[in-house]
Amino acid sequence: MLTFLIRRVTFLIVTLIVVSIAVFAITELAPGNIAINTLGNTITPEQEASFNAQNGLDQTAMTRYTRWLIGSDWQASRLIGRPITRVQDEDGRLTWWVVAEDGSLFQTETDGENITRLVRQTDGTKVEAVSPNDQWVTNEEGVDIFWSVNADSRAAMWVRGDDLEELVLTAAGWNASAGAPREYIPLARGLLRGDPGFSLKDRQPVAQILPRRLANTAILGGIAFIIMMPLALLLGLIAGLNEGKTVDRIFTISSLVATATPEFASGVFLILIFTAWLGWFPGAVVMTSDNALFENPEMLVLPIMTLSLIELGYVLRITRSSMVEVMRTNYIRTAVLKGLPQRRVVFKHALRNALLAPITIIMLHVNWLVGGIVIVETLFGFPGLGRYILEAALFKDIFAIEAAAMTLVVIAVGTQLVADIIYTFLNPRIRYS
Helix, strand or coil, rough: CCCHHHHHHHHHHHHHHHHHHHHHHHHHHHCCCHHHHHHHHCCCHHHHHHHHCCCCCCCCCHHHHHHHHHHHHHHHHHCCCCCCEEEEEECCCCEEEEEEECCCCCEEEECCCCCCEEEEECCCEEEEEEEEECEEEECCCCCCEEEEEEECCCCEEEECCCCCEEEEEEEEEEEEEEECCCCEEEEECCCHCCCCCECCCCEEEEEHHHHHHHHHHHHHHHHHHHHHHHHHCCCCCHHCCCCCCCHHHHHHHHHHHHHHCCCCHHHHHHHHHHHHCCCCCCCCCCCCCCCCHCCCCHHHHHHHHHHHHHHHHHHHHHHHHHHHHCCHHHHHHHHCCCCHCCCCCCHHHHHHHHHHHHHHHHHHHHHHHHHHHHHHHHHCCCCCHHHHHHHHHHCCCCHHHHHHHHHHHHHHHHHHHHHHHHHHHCCCCCCCC
């Protein structure tokens, strides 16, 4: 068993790496312009170039992928020559700072000649302090450069005497400032350290957004799973034990209809019945607060019903077929001929083997459930992981797409590992080497 677990964990790691490369490559090749999506289609080429430079979008795909995976703070710290750290402000915003010799934190501004430190105070405000100009370093090309963290929490390289302009979009419009850096490094700790990057769409770190969306989806999908799977197994067993009878035909036809109806169709159908006609449940999920789902649980009824219908029908049919097949085996017939009670034959001898196929389908359908959640969350306006993936893909928010894809891959491979472990309890004869 230990060897099997090590092999599956290794497979998980390799799968994550391959999928991350594939998703990043697909995102790179997909049409769309992040600068235009973020700032609008009225921006000038100069504004677009400045935006791309500040966010590292003008760098090579390999550079951006590597920084997304293992971070860029270590590289920036080496170039700056001082440690850098990330601090969370009172408003929840994460900012980066250089750690000075005396332990204070500072960011830097320069007009191309004079260097000014913005020292962080205990209340989060900044105080200007003149920095010695001997911090300019002459590189191999004979150019005086200076690396530090700028006021926008990006590592930046200034060149002495440069008169470049930095264009920044503020609430009052575009602001042009002189003494712009020649090179930027967007700072992140990297996915391997729990920081998958910055979402340009939401203007927040992905690590702050993704857990909330994942928690919402876990509530929705978890409730649907808890309700749907035991019910599907129970109805499938009943249908399998009553093969050819009226109850079997009713369950079989109903499950076929439920399976053949896509989520968007069944969702609209349920909204028409329970919202438009009966007025029992809301037809959309409106999140007025973080606890809105617990304050108004009726908002979850229709999304859960929509998710459950198609999965219920499919698992029911698989369970029925598996039960019918097991009940026809020789060892079950032998148990019946020996005069064992029907209850003992079913629960002692048939049930475990009959559940092997449904368990596989159930674990596979965890991934299918997540795919269905994309449609359901979009239909009902539910702020979960599925809707987040769709919005990020339409916006071409690379870091958000990558982080969400990695989450889905972990779920997919993890559920298969759980299924393999469950097999050993259902059938002790199964051994892994």
